[in-house]
Amino acid sequence: MTLWFYFSSSLAILATLLSILSKHAVHALLYFVLSILSLAMTLQELGASFAAVLEVMIYAGAIMVLFVLVVMLLNPNRELQHRNLLAPAFLAAALLFELLFKKVSVSPGPLHPMNHPPWLASIFRDYGTLVELSSFVLLAGLLVAFRVSRK
Structure with a gap:
């Protein structure tokens, strides 16, 4: 558990730094979505599953997708001269690897009824x-x- 906690938190920090340092608005927002997903995985590791699901649904699912849509609709005229896709590909592969490894390695436990308000x-x-x-x-x-x- 500790290894995956540190891995997902360092992935969130790296994605946030790339979001801050990105020169293009669409790339910055996509890095920020990756950061939010990594933070949700960190919350999952801490045992706050409900908070992780809410973060993915509300922030990554609704607000950030709307931001990406608005920025893409504004159509910035700056074209990319060359595309350096190494950092986004690495971050996406790391997040996908962590997600798949956690899904395969952890056996599902018994289901417990949740107490909803x-x-x-x-x-x-x-x-x-x-x-x-x-x-x-x-x-x-x-x-x-x-x-x-x-x-």
């Missing part, structure tokens, strides 16, 4: 329609932003 169950039981409608409103806003950026 009552409000969490009521969100989807009582307010499921409102949750779905709010997701459609967010989707409509994204489509409008895409359409406006094309003009």
Whole structure:
């Protein structure tokens, strides 16, 4: 456990440094997504599975993907003269290796029921329609932003 904790935390630090030092906005955001995924793996190693899942869903899944989409829609005119893909390929391979090794090496234990707060169950039981409608409103806003950026 300690080895994977140090590996994922050092991967997060390296990805964050590359995000800060990157000259292109899209590359910086992609490095930052990799950093968030590495931090989620670090949280998983610490035993905070729920926090790791929330971090991946909220930060890497929603906010950072939206940032990447906005930067790509703005279409920066600076073209890359040459592409140095060694650092991103190494970081992605290291994260993939860690994920696959943890998946293969750890045998699943017995399932334990989780105690969820009552409000969490009521969100989807009582307010499921409102949750779905709010997701459609967010989707409509994204489509409008895409359409406006094309003009």
